[in-house]
Amino acid sequence: MKKINVLVVDDSAFMRKLIMDFLSEDPQINVVGTARNGEDGIKKLKELKPDVITMDVEMPVLNGMEALKIIMKQHPVPVVMLSSTTKEGTENTIAAIQYGAIDFIAKPSGAISLDLHKIKEDLIRKVISASKVNRKQLVELATDKYLSTTQDNNYSKIELKEASPLLKIHPNKRNDATQRIICIGTSTGGPRALQNVLTKLPANLDAGVLIVQHMPAGFTKSLAARLNTLCSISVKEASDGEVVQKGTAYIAPGGFHMRTKQIGANIVINLDQTEARNGHRPAVDVLFESVSEIKHYMKVAVIMTGMGSDGSKGLVALKNNGSVIAIAESQATSIVFGMPKAAIATKLVDEVQDVENIAKTILKYV
Known part of the structure; x- marks a missing residue:
């Protein structure tokens, strides 16, 4: 060896x-x-x-x-x-x-x-x-x-450009859900991948975005602040009890799992410090499993670069409950192909895309 x-x-x-x-x-x-x-x-x-x-x-x-x-x-x-x-x-x-x-x-x-x-x-x-x-x-x-x-660190908000016309959803992907939610999981190489994706989403994005990036406490706040200066959508570290808003991305704080709770038409964020899942807190599986329980929402799940298999079990839960489009980052652009590879192995991924095409792919369905 x-x-x-x-x-x-x-x-x-x-x-x-x-x-x-x-x-x-x-x-x-x-x-x-x-x-x-x-x-x-x-x-x-x-x-x-x-x-x-x-x-x-x-x-x-x-x-x-x-x-x-x-x-x-x-x-x-x-x-x-x-x-x-x-x-x-x-x-x-x-x-x-x-x-x-x-x-x-x-x-x-x-x-x-x-x-x-x-x-x-x-x-x-x-x-x-x-x-x-x-x-x-x-x-x-x-x-x-x-x-x-x-x-x-001399960042300025990117000028908001008109979003390109949305592509029509393939007929077999249509559903009756009027609300949409996007959930993203990533690890090693994730901050750069997130920057690539989030900066291409328009401010009038018709969905909230929930993100798990494997990071320890303290660093997720700096990551969110940095991305917020670069993106047209708002990016923030998630807080316990806040209602998910369209056009806003919420990054799970390091050291906390991020779950969702549906109250009427609203999705509320819950943070907790329950046991780590496969060594991770926050864990993508925990977020995805929680989002799978939300009713009457069309969901887009994205798994990008990272070591291990976090997110693949959660993807199974999502696909077993409601309308879900799953997107995985390609091997060609992943810094580490572990997490996307594990997701693809479930045979539940709808599209495999290079990182620069993931935002456009999300917008096909949102």
């Missing part, structure tokens, strides 16, 4: 040693070297040619953000960022994902986390996941002109 060669970049010698020791415990991983800042990391990258890099966001000389930009431009390699949970830290992490980072780990207690063991399993899992990314997509991330409009 070929081992995953990893380069660890962190300005703290203690953290470098801790991360190296944790990763080395897994028989699939081989730590080929460490670096003390972004500049040193780029030099070691050229020398050691690792399969994956773990990199701290906040470092002297050259910080993780600047180093990431150079890496993605010169030597695209899967990068997993390590970040603090401060407001600045979460905002920088979300921006790093847009610049090409595959995933991130939230340090439990700041820059020097003596309790890093709490996220050891998560760190190992995400490094292994990063090693399996679609390398063609990784290179395209580095040259993605779509992302070049979002530099340095």
Whole structure:
């Protein structure tokens, strides 16, 4: 079995040693070297040619953000960022994902986390996941002109363009439901995929959008705020008890499952901290299963890039209850094809689309 060669970049010698020791415990991983800042990391990258890099966001000389930009431009390699949970830290992490980072780990207690063991399993899992990314997509991330409009957190609302005429629904997809709801599930590579889809939906979208993006607490708020500055629809972190409005996307807060409750003609969001499902809270399966119980609504379910199979069981529940159109992201554009592949394997997916075509596909049915 070929081992995953990893380069660890962190300005703290203690953290470098801790991360190296944790990763080395897994028989699939081989730590080929460490670096003390972004500049040193780029030099070691050229020398050691690792399969994956773990990199701290906040470092002297050259910080993780600047180093990431150079890496993605010169030597695209899967990068997993390590970040603090401060407001600045979460905002920088979300921006790093847009610049090409595959995933991130939230340090439990700041820059020097003596309790890093709490996220050891998560760190190992995400490094292994990063090693399996679609390398063609990784290179395209580095040259993605779509992302070049979002530099340095200076975002402005995209001008609302007239929506293209909606395509007619195929006769066998017609139904009597007058209300519509869209639910989206995604994980690794999801923030970029969400940006691609949500920015193409018009402000007068005739449906609410419920989103589960696998992320820890604190980061979903920064993600929602960032997407809200870019989209014509409103994007927000969901709050318990609020009524779902058309033209608004609600992202489940990290650490909470998002469920729905139907009260009359309204859909109300319920958040809870019940047991994680397959290691995830929020979980796509939980959202989809909850939406499956809503009556007299036409539903569009979308599963995009991510490791694992979250969402496929929920898709079965949706399809067993009412009118549902299921869309999966294609292997060609998925950073990790796990979740869409599992959904497609259920044989319940109606359309498989590249990420840039998913918004248009949603609008066919909404």
